[in-house]
Amino acid sequence: MLEIRNLTVKIADEDKQILNGLNLTVNDGEVAAIMGPNGSGKSTLSYVIAGKEDYEVLDGEILLNGENVLEMEADARAAAGIFLAFQYPLEIPGVATMTFLKAAMNAQRKARGEDELLTPDFIKQVNAAADKLGIAKDMLRRPLNVGFSGGEKKRMEILQMALLSPSMCILDETDSGLDIDALRIVAEGVNALRAKNRSFLVITHYQRLLDHIVPDTVHVMSKGRIVKTGGKELALELEKSGYAAYGEAA
Amino acid sequence: MAAVQETIDQVKSIDVTEYKYGFVTEVEVDKPAKGLTEDTVRYISARKNEPAWMLEWRLDAFRRWKTMTEPTWSRVQYPPIDYQDLYYYAAPKTGASPKSLDEVDPAILATYEKLGIPLREQEILAGVAPENRVAVDAVFDSVSVVTTFKEELKKAGVIFCSISEAIQEHPDLVRKYLASVVPVTDNYFATLNSAVFTDGSFVYVPKGVRCPMELSTYFRINEQNTGQFERTLIIADEGAYVSYLEGCTAPKRDENQLHAAVVELIALDDAEIKYSTVQNWFPGDAEGKGGIYNFVTKRGDCRGKRSKISWTQVETGSAITWKYPSCILRGDGSRGEFYSIAVSNGMQQVDSGTKMLHLGRNTTSKIIAKGIAAGKSDSTYRGMVSAHRKATGARNFTNCDSLLIGDQCGAHTIPYIEAKTATAIFEHEATTSKIGEDQLFYCQQRGLSEEEAVALIVNGFVKEVLQQLPMEFAVEAQKLITISLEGSVG
Ligand SMILES: Nc1ncnc2c1ncn2[C@@H]1O[C@H](COP(=O)(O)OP(=O)(O)O)[C@@H](O)[C@H]1O
Ligand SMILES: [Mg+2]
Numbered sequence: 001m002l003e004i005r006n007l008t009v010k011i012a013d014e015d016k017q018i019l020n021g022l023n024l025t026v027n028d029g030e031v032a033a034i035m036g037p038n039g040s041g042k043s044t045l046s047y048v049i050a051g052k053e054d055y056e057v058l059d060g061e062i063l064l065n066g067e068n069v070l071e072m073e074a075d076a077r078a079a080a081g082i083f084l085a086f087q088y089p090l091e092i093p094g095v096a097t098m099t100f101l102k103a104a105m106n107a108q109r110k111a112r113g114e115d116e117l118l119t120p121d122f123i124k125q126v127n128a129a130a131d132k133l134g135i136a137k138d139m140l141r142r143p144l145n146v147g148f149s150g151g152e153k154k155r156m157e158i159l160q161m162a163l164l165s166p167s168m169c170i171l172d173e174t175d176s177g178l179d180i181d182a183l184r185i186v187a188e189g190v191n192a193l194r195a196k197n198r199s200f201l202v203i204t205h206y207q208r209l210l211d212h213i214v215p216d217t218v219h220v221m222s223k224g225r226i227v228k229t230g231g232k233e234l235a236l237e238l239e240k241s242g243y244a245a246y247g248e249a250a
Numbered sequence: 251m252a253a254v255q256e257t258i259d260q261v262k263s264i265d266v267t268e269y270k271y272g273f274v275t276e277v278e279v280d281k282p283a284k285g286l287t288e289d290t291v292r293y294i295s296a297r298k299n300e301p302a303w304m305l306e307w308r309l310d311a312f313r314r315w316k317t318m319t320e321p322t323w324s325r326v327q328y329p330p331i332d333y334q335d336l337y338y339y340a341a342p343k344t345g346a347s348p349k350s351l352d353e354v355d356p357a358i359l360a361t362y363e364k365l366g367i368p369l370r371e372q373e374i375l376a377g378v379a380p381e382n383r384v385a386v387d388a389v390f391d392s393v394s395v396v397t398t399f400k401e402e403l404k405k406a407g408v409i410f411c412s413i414s415e416a417i418q419e420h421p422d423l424v425r426k427y428l429a430s431v432v433p434v435t436d437n438y439f440a441t442l443n444s445a446v447f448t449d450g451s452f453v454y455v456p457k458g459v460r461c462p463m464e465l466s467t468y469f470r471i472n473e474q475n476t477g478q479f480e481r482t483l484i485i486a487d488e489g490a491y492v493s494y495l496e497g498c499t500a501p502k503r504d505e506n507q508l509h510a511a512v513v514e515l516i517a518l519d520d521a522e523i524k525y526s527t528v529q530n531w532f533p534g535d536a537e538g539k540g541g542i543y544n545f546v547t548k549r550g551d552c553r554g555k556r557s558k559i560s561w562t563q564v565e566t567g568s569a570i571t572w573k574y575p576s577c578i579l580r581g582d583g584s585r586g587e588f589y590s591i592a593v594s595n596g597m598q599q600v601d602s603g604t605k606m607l608h609l610g611r612n613t614t615s616k617i618i619a620k621g622i623a624a625g626k627s628d629s630t631y632r633g634m635v636s637a638h639r640k641a642t643g644a645r646n647f648t649n650c651d652s653l654l655i656g657d658q659c660g661a662h663t664i665p666y667i668e669a670k671t672a673t674a675i676f677e678h679e680a681t682t683s684k685i686g687e688d689q690l691f692y693c694q695q696r697g698l699s700e701e702e703a704v705a706l707i708v709n710g711f712v713k714e715v716l717q718q719l720p721m722e723f724a725v726e727a728q729k730l731i732t733i734s735l736e737g738s739v740g
Contacts, residue, residue, distance in 0.1 A: 052691050074694035083695075090692040093653070093683035094710035100696075103706055108697035143710070160696060 002026040002049075002168055002199060007060035009048050009224075018044045020224040021060070026168070026217075031200040033210055035235060036221030037243045042203045043087055045221075046172045050084040051077045064168060079111035083166035085157035087173040087203075092144040097156070100144045101126060101163060108164060129162045133189050150177030158189040169193070170201045175209035187212030207239040222246040281340040286333050288312060291445050294339050298414050301421065311434045311444035318438050325601050325630045325662065328543060328570055336477045336508060338446045385410055387451045387467040389480065397451075399463065406462050408492075409454040413481050416452035423454055427485055431514040431551040431578070439510040439545040439572075447481035447512065455490035455521075464720055466495040469509075480511035486521035488554065493524040495723060511546045519554030519581065526719055528727050530567040541569025541598075548575035552584035552613075560587035561604070562718040564727040566734040569598060574632065576605035579613035579641075586615040589715040591727075593734045594627035594659070603632035603664075608644035608674070617648040620712050624655035624735050634666040637674035644674040652682045653711050655704070655735065705732050 002025065009019040018041045026032045036042050048055050049062055051074030062069050069077050092100060106116045117125075130140060133155050145153050154174055161169055171190070175183055190200070190213050202213055210218075210232065218234040219226045220243075227246050228234070282293045291312050295305040320331075385399035387410065403410050409420060416424050434444045451467040469480060486492050515523050529544070544567075550559035561575040577586025588604040606615035615635065623629040629652070637644040652661035663680050685707055693703035708731060716724045 050691075050695050053687070073699075074691060075697050075699050078695055078697040086692065086695075090689045091683075092689060092693070092707060093681075093685075095706055096710070099710065100706070103702065104693075104696035104698060107699070107702060111697065164696065 001028050001063075001065055002201070003061075003063040004049075005061050005063075007045075007048070007062065008058040009044065009055050010058060012054050012056045017058070018055075018224050019048065022221075022225045024219060024226055026199045026201055028199055029194075029196045030217060031194065031202065031213065031215045032217045032219060033202045033204065033215035033232075033235060034219045034221050034226075035204060035207075035238055038205065040221045041224040042221055043172055044224075046084055046087075046170045046201075046203060049077075049168075049170060050074060050082055075107070076111065078164075078166075079108045081167035083161050083164055083169050085154070085161055085169070085171045085174050087176065089145050089153040089157055091146045091148075093146055095143055097140045097142060097144045098126065101140075101160065104160070105163060125163060126159075129159055132162075132192070133159055134185055135159060151179065151182040154178055154186060155182070155189075158186055162189065162193060165193075165198075167197060168199050168201070170203070172203045173205060174202075175204055175206065183209065184212060207235045210235045220246055281337050284335060284337055286336070286338055286446065290338050294446055294448060297339065297341070298417070300417055303421075303425070304417055307428075307434075308445050311441055312446075314435050315438070315441040315445055318435075318441060320438050325599070325628065327599065331508060331543070333442075338477055338479070339448055385463055385465050387412060387465075389449050389451075389467060389469045403462070403465075407456045407459050408461050409452065410465055411452055413447070413450045413452045413483060416483070420452070420454070423485065424452070424483070427483055427514070427516055429514075431516060431549045432512050432547050437547060440512050440547040443479045443481060443510050443512045443547070446477075447479045450481040450511070450513075451484075451494075452482070453484040453492060453494065455486045455492045457487045458489040459487075460490070461492040464493050464495060466497065468497045477508040477510065480509070480513075482511070482513040483516075484514070484523060484525070485516045486518065486523050486557075488519045488521060490518075490521045492522075493526070493720065495526045495528070495720065497528050497530070507542050509542050509544050509546070511548070513546070513548040513575075515548075515550035515559055517550065517552050517554060517557035517559050517584075520556050521554060522558040522560075523550065524560045524562070525550070525575075526723065527561075527563040527565070528719075528723060528730065529563065529565045529571075530730055542567065543569060544571045544573060546571075546573040548573065549578065550576070550586065551578045552581050552586060552610075554584070555581040555610075556583040557581050558585045558587075560589070560718070562589040562715065564591045564593075564715070564719070564730065565600065565602065566593045566730050571598075571600045571602055573602045574604055576607070577615065578607045578609065579615060579644075580609045581613075582610040583612050584610055585613065588615075588617045588619070589718045590619045591622070591712045591715045591731065592620070592629055592631075593622045593624075593731050594629045595624040595734055596627060597625070598627040600627070600629045601632060602630070603634075605634040606636070606646055608635075608637040608641040608646070610641060612643040613641055614644070615646045617646070617650070618714055619648075619650045620715055621650075621652045621661050622655065622708060622711065622731070622735070623652065623659035623661045626658045628660045628662075630662045630664060632664045632666075634668070635676055636666075636668040637671050637676075639670045642671050642673045644669075644671065646674075646676045648676070648678045650678070650680045651711070652680075653708070654682065654684045657684075657686065701732075701736075704735060708732065708735060 004022060004024040007019050007022040010017040034042055057070055064080060064082065102122055109116060135155055145156060174186060178186060202215060215232050218230055218232060220228040282290060288309060291308050295308055385403060387397040397411055400410060432440050435441050453465060455461050484494060515525060517523050552559050559577050563575065565571055575588060579586050586606050592600050592602050594600045604617055617633055619631050621629045621631055631650050633648060635646045650663050654661055661682060665678055667676050669676060690700055690703050694700060709728065712731060716728060719727055
């Protein structure tokens with residue numbers, strides 16, 4: 001369970017406040033969507049939950065299963081179960097995707113006091129997960145995300161999510177840059193991971209993604225806070241009327 | 251992954267602000283007054299009991315050097331060096347040329363032990379398979395203090411000793427080959443070296459002999475304000491093979507120290523020389539104070555048909571590096587290789603690269619250069635590949651990659667290509683990538699710590715070059731690279 005209370009955040013070396021007393025709860029097994037116009041602070045929220053250092057938390061708290069994550073380094077948060085599928089995944093030069101995946105999985109296992117994965121088990125897991133997402137084997141040998149298309153990068157994010165099996169998955173605009181077929185594959189990948197002990201925070205600008213990943217709850221974000229919460233029908237409503245009613249242009 | 255883990259553990263266990271080889275050894279030394287005159291040259295030559303021809307050769311070099319000016323074409327910047335404010339010779343008083351280990355000052359033996367280089371053969375022998383043995387020539391300031399495994403090498407016909415000893419014992423070989431690759435007046439620093447060189451290694455591998463073990467020289471600058479002028483000469487006769495490794499460290503000192511070396515390699519028909527360097531001179535502190543000025547001329551001559559010379563270097567130290575190990579591909583079908591990792595951090599400046607001069611027919615060369623720049627450092631790769639009119643069928647492949655860590659450092663690639671025959675095929679590839687805070691955050695989000703992330707990216711980047719080093723040194727070099735990059739991000 002993720003609980004965010006009165007989260008107030010500014011850019012670390014500027015006077016610019018972006019999150020203004022944001023409150024949000026995502027229960028175990030819940031799929032929550034956050035919708036909001038560009039610039040409302042959605043990516044900032046995801047970065048602050050994941051522990052990026054460019055931001056300064058002025059007030060509030062973020063609890064994961066009752067534990068305050070604001071005191072933890074980003075890698076410790078990952079090991080505790082937080083996963084962020086980036087809006088713009090980064091390129092890691094010189095490191096084969098396979099090598100990266102193994103290093104990440106073992107680092108998290110080590111942080112949790114578990115043994116390293118055996119190579120044959122690792123390869124089996126990766127191949128199975130990659131097949132489901134339609135990721136070709138030769139891509140796994142290439143440096144992570146280097147020269148990948150936008151859609152390939154997004155699939156690679158979901159592959160990592162599947163392999164790291166986090167309890168709190170945050171997807172930041174995973175639909176952007178995907179054509180309809182890729183969108184379906186990615187959504188199926190996410191749906192397959194839905195589980196009682198796994199929560200999702202699906203951030204999107206458009207309703208389109210939510211046709212495929214059907215949320216339990218929809219939150220509307222504007223100017224750095226949650227301004228309305230409802231069921232999945234709220235997304236359809238927003239699609240029609242736009243964000244104007246919430247004090248912002250669509 | 252095991253190696254990555256080892257690297258991380260190693261990094262964690264050390265104090266990152268400390269250059270761990272920065273200690274000073276207290277030994278009584280013998281040195282002339284500061285400054286450089288004809289008398290200094292005579293003093294050095296006399297101290298080494300050199301024959302008259304050697305003294306004449308040095309004096310000739312000295313006279314020529316006085317008419318030359320320091321080069322300014324490189325991208326490195328440093329205040330003018332006052333050549334009159336340096337010591338040109340410093341030798342431990344005890345055992346300037348000891349016959350056995352028992353005669354070496356225990357303080358010096360302890361120094362090498364502390365550096366991880368045991369010199370007692372018995373200790374090296376214990377638990378090491380014969381093929382993994384390494385013979386060491388230990389050079390302390392201006393003199394070679396000891397060379398190990400000499401007897402065993404002699405059985406195979408291999409000569410491995412200090413250059414001073416070679417001048418006494420093998421004058422014909424020295425006279426035949428010295429300055430036959432790097433002429434006395436090749437460049438300012440090479441000429442200076444010719445006048446005042448103090449010690450270095452000499453290797454001769456006779457016809458058809460495969461040297462039975464790795465040879466290595468370990469250079470240590472200990473004395474203050476003392477230049478180290480190393481001179482190394484390696485000859486592989488027809489069909490011979492030798493692999494040689496050079497390592498270096500120096501104490502932490504506030505003032506800059508000068509290391510101006512000349513290394514010459516000669517490979518005759520079907521011979522092969524593999525020359526590896528792991529250079530870890532004191533780089534200076536974070537503000538750029540102190541550190542070694544490393545001005546080096548290294549050149550290999552593939553004189554024979556189908557001969558091969560391969561340079562591998564891992565450069566992490568020195569305040570300033572000015573170094574271009576090169577190959578002259580004279581013999582038909584000869585091959586030159588250059589594999590390099592240059593790591594710079596803090597205020598370090600590196601201007602390095604190679605030259606491949608194709609003179610013979612069907613000569614081939616390969617250049618793999620990996621530059622990693624972090625902190626406020628500046629790294630330049632300068633490569634020259636040329637094919638002579640007669641070098642038909644010459645081929646070169648160059649791959650030159652730069653990795654920038656953070657956004658305050660710089661990397662530059664300056665290739666020069668010159669083909670005077672239409673049949674030459676030269677290929678050049680270059681990439682620049684950057685690791686910034688965003689990439690590191692991405693890795694951390696997947697569970698890797700910042701150090702693990704840097705080690706993972708850097709190891710992937712340098713793998714191809716590390717594979718060229720003998721195994722034990724590859725592991726050492728990998729640790730060294732990670733340690734040099736500690737604290738380079740965030
Ligand atoms: N590191 C940063 N430096 C400066 N401004 C930033 C930074 N991160 C976000 N912002 C600004 O904060 C606001 C919210 O951005 P963001 O969280 O990316 O919104 P969204 O994801 O909802 O489009 C925007 O005005 C954006 O320009
Ligand atoms: Mg965004």
